[in-house]
Amino acid sequence: MSRSDVRQKMIRGAADLLSRRGLQATSFSQILELTGAPRGSVYHHFPGGKDEVVTEAVRYVGNGVLSALATEDLTPTEVIARFGAMWRTVLVGSDLRGGCVVAAVTVGADSGELLSLTGAVFGEWLDALAAALHRAGAPESRCPSLAAVVLAGLEGAMVLTRASRSLEPFDDVVAELVRLVEALD
Amino acid sequence: MSRSDVRQKMIRGAADLLSRRGLQATSFSQILELTGAPRGSVYHHFPGGKDEVVTEAVRYVGNGVLSALATEDLTPTEVIARFGAMWRTVLVGSDLRGGCVVAAVTVGADSGELLSLTGAVFGEWLDALAAALHRAGAPESRCPSLAAVVLAGLEGAMVLTRASRSLEPFDDVVAELVRLVEALD
DNA sequence: GTCTATACGAAGATAGAC
DNA sequence: GTCTATCTTCGTATAGAC
Numbered sequence A, B: 001m002s003r004s005d006v007r008q009k010m011i012r013g014a015a016d017l018l019s020r021r022g023l024q025a026t027s028f029s030q031i032l033e034l035t036g037a038p039r040g041s042v043y044h045h046f047p048g049g050k051d052e053v054v055t056e057a058v059r060y061v062g063n064g065v066l067s068a069l070a071t072e073d074l075t076p077t078e079v080i081a082r083f084g085a086m087w088r089t090v091l092v093g094s095d096l097r098g099g100c101v102v103a104a105v106t107v108g109a110d111s112g113e114l115l116s117l118t119g120a121v122f123g124e125w126l127d128a129l130a131a132a133l134h135r136a137g138a139p140e141s142r143c144p145s146l147a148a149v150v151l152a153g154l155e156g157a158m159v160l161t162r163a164s165r166s167l168e169p170f171d172d173v174v175a176e177l178v179r180l181v182e183a184l185d
Numbered sequence C: 001g002t003c004t005a006t007a008c009g010a011a012g013a014t015a016g017a018c
Numbered sequence D: 001g002t003c004t005a006t007c008t009t010c011g012t013a014t015a016g017a018c
Helices: A002-021 A028-035 A039-045 A050-069 A076-093 A101-108 A112-135 A140-164 A168-182 B002-021 B028-035 B039-045 B050-069 B076-093 B101-108 B112-135 B140-164 B168-182
Strands: none
Touching: A002 A028, A002 A039, A002 A050, A002 A101, A028 A039, A028 A050, A050 A076, A050 A101, A050 A112, A076 A112, A076 A140, A076 A168, A101 A112, A101 A140, A101 B101, A101 B140, A112 A140, A112 B140, A140 A168, A140 B101, A140 B112, A140 B140, A140 B168, A168 B140, A168 B168, B002 B028, B002 B039, B002 B050, B002 B101, B028 B039, B028 B050, B050 B076, B050 B101, B050 B112, B076 B112, B076 B140, B076 B168, B101 B112, B101 B140, B112 B140, B140 B168
């Protein structure tokens, strides 16, 4: 279906722009320029306007991360390593210019709806991380806080890496998170 | 000197807006509305335009945090507790709507100069944190990575807290960071 | 589905009067 | 130092033709 093709292409383009430039700098003009999507069909595909594209981009990224977290059983250390490697790929693939779409929308949100959405997505990620850590043998009562420190640590690490244009803080954070989790054994 | 008064008031107002609304949503109109500063003297006080106000706001916050980190000698746990309490105050004082100015500018930066600036400020914070941890007795070789995980963890925790409108993720992260640092003893 | 044209508002920035 | 007026650019959004 060609309708979905254009729509999907625009959603992915929006996610890319949100990751690198932030919420306010992500405009339809930018999305069209990046994707080559037809100018005349913007509001055909997204009658809800910008908020609708952004919402879809957040959901798209949210589900992508979620399915990556729903893998086979791992050790706690492997959970961190995989999750860390995933975000490292985002950084490297964007020349250290990109970050997390959900965080970008949270920081730039001007409506309560977008905030609720990012809150829900972060909540899903935290639940999935906690479940993975629990399957890996981490004590149940600590899984939620471990999930929080892992997600928060990586989100913050991406900001530090973008600002410093260096992977050093990111790798430092991953190493310390691994240490924290190894102490569980 | 009245010139500095207005200028300082605008810088503080800009920091407040950057914290809550992000970089692009922080405009001169908003700053004037918030501070009651005279409209006609914007470019008198800031000939460099918006970038100059933002730069000053980042420096202002940067130095504030820096001086808070340069306190007397503490234990590693106390370093985390103090640093965490500081950011918690920011969250609570903004009704969980505000965050870190430096992170907000990093994520929304559209110029290399602003990115360099936030990179430098984060670098100063990391150095100060590492030094505090070292004074507290942490092994020298681990101080940089410990500083990175503490700063990144808290930066990320603020994002999670803003999105979820709850202090739970923030407190979870602080608790886990304390555990990590207590293992040093 | 895609186009052009257009309305509307907001932002950054400058010029020149007071 | 502060004012108003103005320019320009850009973003969102709508209407109506093809």
